[in-house]
Amino acid sequence: MPTLTVNGRTQTVSAGPETPLLYVLREELGLNGAKFGCGLGQCGACTVEVEGQAILSCVTPVGVLEGRPVTTVEGLGSPENPGPLQAAFIAENAAQCGYCIAGMVMRAHALLRSVPHPSEAEIRHALRFNLCRCGTHMRILAAVRRAAGPEPATTGATP
Amino acid sequence: MTPLTRRTLLVAGALLVGIGLPRPARAALPGSLPEAPRIDAWIRIGEDGAVTVLTGKAELGQGIKTALVQVAAEELGLDPASLRLVTADTELTPDEGYTAGSHSMQDSATAIRHAAAAMRALLAEAAGRRLALPPDSLRVDGGAVAAPDGRRLSLGEVAQAVALDAPVPDDVALRDPARYTVVGRPLPRIDIPAKVAGGAAYVQDIRAPGMVHARILRPPRPGARLVGVDAQAVASRPGVIRVHRDGDVLAVLAEREYAAVTAMRALAKGAVWQGGTPVPEPDALFSDLAERPAKRTIIHEAGTDTPMPPGRRITAQYRRRYQMHGSIGPSCAVAEFDGSRLTVWSHAQGMFPLRKALAEMLSLPEAQVRCIHVEGSGSYGHNGADDAAGDAALLARALPGRPVRVQYTREQEHLWEPYGGAMMTEAAAVLGPDGRIADWDYAVRSPTHLTRPPGAGQLLSARMLETPFPAPPPKALPQPEGGGDRNAIPLYRLPRARVAHDFVTAVPLRVSALRSLGAYMNVFSIESFLDELAEAAGADPVAFRLAHLDDPRARAVVEAAAGRFGWGRALPKGRGAGFAFARYKNLAGYCALAVEVEVDRESGRVRMVRAQAAVDAGQVVNPHGIRDQIEGGIIQAMSWSLFEAVAHDAEGPTSRDWSTYPIARFPDIPECLDVHLIDRPGSPFLGAGEVAQGPTAAALANAIRQAAGVRLREVPMRPDQVKAAIGV
Numbered sequence: 001m002p003t004l005t006v007n008g009r010t011q012t013v014s015a016g017p018e019t020p021l022l023y024v025l026r027e028e029l030g031l032n033g034a035k036f037g038c039g040l041g042q043c044g045a046c047t048v049e050v051e052g053q054a055i056l057s058c059v060t061p062v063g064v065l066e067g068r069p070v071t072t073v074e075g076l077g078s079p080e081n082p083g084p085l086q087a088a089f090i091a092e093n094a095a096q097c098g099y100c101i102a103g104m105v106m107r108a109h110a111l112l113r114s115v116p117h118p119s120e121a122e123i124r125h126a127l128r129f130n131l132c133r134c135g136t137h138m139r140i141l142a143a144v145r146r147a148a149g150p151e152p153a154t155t156g157a158t159p
Numbered sequence: 160m161t162p163l164t165r166r167t168l169l170v171a172g173a174l175l176v177g178i179g180l181p182r183p184a185r186a187a188l189p190g191s192l193p194e195a196p197r198i199d200a201w202i203r204i205g206e207d208g209a210v211t212v213l214t215g216k217a218e219l220g221q222g223i224k225t226a227l228v229q230v231a232a233e234e235l236g237l238d239p240a241s242l243r244l245v246t247a248d249t250e251l252t253p254d255e256g257y258t259a260g261s262h263s264m265q266d267s268a269t270a271i272r273h274a275a276a277a278m279r280a281l282l283a284e285a286a287g288r289r290l291a292l293p294p295d296s297l298r299v300d301g302g303a304v305a306a307p308d309g310r311r312l313s314l315g316e317v318a319q320a321v322a323l324d325a326p327v328p329d330d331v332a333l334r335d336p337a338r339y340t341v342v343g344r345p346l347p348r349i350d351i352p353a354k355v356a357g358g359a360a361y362v363q364d365i366r367a368p369g370m371v372h373a374r375i376l377r378p379p380r381p382g383a384r385l386v387g388v389d390a391q392a393v394a395s396r397p398g399v400i401r402v403h404r405d406g407d408v409l410a411v412l413a414e415r416e417y418a419a420v421t422a423m424r425a426l427a428k429g430a431v432w433q434g435g436t437p438v439p440e441p442d443a444l445f446s447d448l449a450e451r452p453a454k455r456t457i458i459h460e461a462g463t464d465t466p467m468p469p470g471r472r473i474t475a476q477y478r479r480r481y482q483m484h485g486s487i488g489p490s491c492a493v494a495e496f497d498g499s500r501l502t503v504w505s506h507a508q509g510m511f512p513l514r515k516a517l518a519e520m521l522s523l524p525e526a527q528v529r530c531i532h533v534e535g536s537g538s539y540g541h542n543g544a545d546d547a548a549g550d551a552a553l554l555a556r557a558l559p560g561r562p563v564r565v566q567y568t569r570e571q572e573h574l575w576e577p578y579g580g581a582m583m584t585e586a587a588a589v590l591g592p593d594g595r596i597a598d599w600d601y602a603v604r605s606p607t608h609l610t611r612p613p614g615a616g617q618l619l620s621a622r623m624l625e626t627p628f629p630a631p632p633p634k635a636l637p638q639p640e641g642g643g644d645r646n647a648i649p650l651y652r653l654p655r656a657r658v659a660h661d662f663v664t665a666v667p668l669r670v671s672a673l674r675s676l677g678a679y680m681n682v683f684s685i686e687s688f689l690d691e692l693a694e695a696a697g698a699d700p701v702a703f704r705l706a707h708l709d710d711p712r713a714r715a716v717v718e719a720a721a722g723r724f725g726w727g728r729a730l731p732k733g734r735g736a737g738f739a740f741a742r743y744k745n746l747a748g749y750c751a752l753a754v755e756v757e758v759d760r761e762s763g764r765v766r767m768v769r770a771q772a773a774v775d776a777g778q779v780v781n782p783h784g785i786r787d788q789i790e791g792g793i794i795q796a797m798s799w800s801l802f803e804a805v806a807h808d809a810e811g812p813t814s815r816d817w818s819t820y821p822i823a824r825f826p827d828i829p830e831c832l833d834v835h836l837i838d839r840p841g842s843p844f845l846g847a848g849e850v851a852q853g854p855t856a857a858a859l860a861n862a863i864r865q866a867a868g869v870r871l872r873e874v875p876m877r878p879d880q881v882k883a884a885i886g887v
Contacts, residue, residue, distance in 0.1 A: 123825075124825040
């Protein structure tokens with residue numbers, strides 16, 4: 001039985017190693033954040049982070065995640081105490097139906113981890129894997145920009 | 160009753176019981192009040208003073224939870240955060256039919272506003288009696304009734320002396336919009352925190368004790384019959400509870416979700432299907448549609464007793480392919496049957512019509528069926544939600560005592576949802592010597608846009624049972640709202656005009672309501688044709704529209720969108736600007752839109768660079784709510800118009816996932832999208848949720864014309880069509 005570390009908590013799960021992570025997160029661990037959207041790795045609704053990288057939990061078997069920490073949207077904050085990126089999504093009204101949004105948040109979280117102050121083009125490029133059908137894109141972009149904040153002024157002489 | 164049911168029932172600290180809502184009532188009452196005239200149908204106060212608002216409409220992601228709470232809070236002088244809201248539930252809320260047609264604010268918010276105002280008046284009266292003061296000297300504010308001398312009575316204690324089962328009076332005094340403190344403000348959406356942080360927000364998140372997971376197996380093509388299946392092998396797999404078959408409906412029930420998924424795949428391998436209903440090849444789609452029997456209705460005629468005026472006659476035909484809702488989350492439902500009563504949790508848009516359909520399908524009295532709306536993925540019309548509820552109900556009856564959760568696959572949602580129908584229009588006009596439209600002749604040919612419940616035969620599985628329920632005959636929705644002919648009558652001044660609706664009674668693919676129904680195609684056609692006429696007249700498209708528009712509110716949005724866009728400014732080579740306008744259904748919100756596109760001549764690829772909308776939705780309740788609906792509508796309609804057509808072959812649809820039915824992704828999103836709202840304090844709420852769909856399609860076509868010199872008359876306007884038109 002695989003051992004999983006999710007949002008800092010390590011536990012043994014009863015699912016077979018071939019079971020996609022998504023089903024384990026939702027059913028066995030009772031986490032709502034990652035969503036079933038396609039089961040094909042095409043829409044990004046199931047996006048979570050593994051070792052800081054955004055991955056698609058609907059096509060990732062739990063068997064390959066032994067010893068590799070998983071972060072879901074629940075790991076960033078709660079509805080009552082949202083983390084900074086989640087707070088930016090709330091402040092920008094960055095959800096309509098919201099079904100894609102947990103995946104968007106995780107994709108953006110992984111981006112900001114590697115590129116703390118991304119350009120507009122970098123944000124759009126990073127989010128291209130994630131589909132939104134309500135057309136909330138402008139709000140989502142605004143939320144990611146808000147969370148990233150302005151690029152801090154560089155110090156020292158410019159070459 | 161499961162804990163889930165009890166929790167839902169416990170509202171405002173009191174167990175609410177459903178009340179018989181008398182109907183129909185006085186037609187003079189606004190909004191949905193004629194359907195449910197009692198104050199307590201809409202608002203209730205517990206002994207503790209907790210206020211609960213009830214609506215028959217459902218949150219679909221359009222933000223109505225927030226807006227409805229704002230409306231009630233404003234009239235009752237309450238902090239919106241203190242209000243509870245119950246949405247569409249056949250046991251608790253008024254029956255407001257479907258949440259559709261941009262009606263929620265017009266119907267439900269209007270009813271709630273009047274009910275809240277009536278409640279405020281009764282509270283003031285009762286407090287006045289207690290305090291021996293005239294009611295109009297009292298203020299209802301902050302959860303209390305306050306007297307000028309400082310005495311305060313809490314709403315809870317006053318409410319006990321008030322008969323809230325009284326009908327809302329005709330002459331209820333509403334708060335003065337000039338003094339609004341809650342309505343008109345961008346209150347943050349109350350449902351978003353749970354959605355961004357993994358709270359239980361969707362029907363998919365329901366985990367009822369003892370719940371089982373079901374998967375349905377659909378035929379490989381529409382109309383195919385199940386002739387063989389190895390149910391035993393699948394039923395004996397570990398974790399599988401049973402394989403359920405009724406006619407051509409095949410399902411598997413399992414203790415765990417992934418076991419249901421793998422069992423469904425195993426079941427598919429051993430299932431043998433025969434036959435199917437042939438579909439015309441894609442190339443023959445429009446010739447087939449043109450030849451199908453249709454019922455013609457003349458929906459508008461003006462000045463046709465006058466002689467045909469002289470002038471230049473211009474004609475054009477437009478076409479629209481099948482398009483899908485494409486919800487990001489495939490449909491899902493949970494149902495529980497206790498041996499006599501059925502409870503269904505569903506994200507379908509009409510709980511009361513759904514209850515009728517389920518009761519009919521299962522031969523249960525309606526009183527023994529309860530349907531509770533729980534949010535799902537955005538639906539944008541009639542997607543697979545009702546079907547999933549039907550399947551959950553069928554399986555719950557087969558497994559009494561255990562809640563059954565049905566989850567469709569991506570492929571099932573794509574292949575079996577009812578699509579927005581293929582349509583054709585023909586426009587002809589005479590341009591008079593004065594450069595104005597002297598004669599207008601328009602016909603729209605369309606299948607139905609409404610195959611939703613209440614008929615059991617509208618549920619996909621009900622048609623495939625051993626004892627099937629046939630699909631009810633398709634209906635044309637009547638004017639003034641219309642179905643295929645929605646927005647077929649232009650708002651422009653047309654001295655001589657004739658508009659016909661050719662209602663096609665049967666089409667090969669399953670169709671139903673997709674956001675804005677026929678308005679998308681009719682506005683695409685009319686607003687493209689307006690540009691063609693303006694071009695023929697040598698007129699600027701915006702000036703040409705204004706020359707034919709009398710309605711001052713229509714003119715205001717056109718002028719605002721054009722002005723803020725910088726209409727008429729020169730654009731770089733390869734770019735073009737396009738304009739369009741419509742008032743949704745000719746009776747809801749107004750929307751004018753200017754867009755700039757870039758056309759890559761080599762690839763035929765069109766990119767929407769920026770868009771400027773101007774919208775008048777009457778009294779604005781939540782400006783961010785409307786803005787988000789318009790932004791979303793523009794982006795969604797851009798995706799429909801540039802990318803989307805259901806692919807099919809002779810066996811049926813082949814758009815089975817996001818690779819075979821691509822939609823807009825982030826790199827396709829405009830650099831800038833601005834929505835300008837024209838607020839009309841004190842005027843009725845006008846639905847805004849669908850106003851942008853049609854204008855977006857036409858504005859894009861008009862912009863492509865300017866950018867690349869070609870006129871595209873079919874949606875979607877995909878790169879291959881654009882290239883073919885350019886001739887590269």
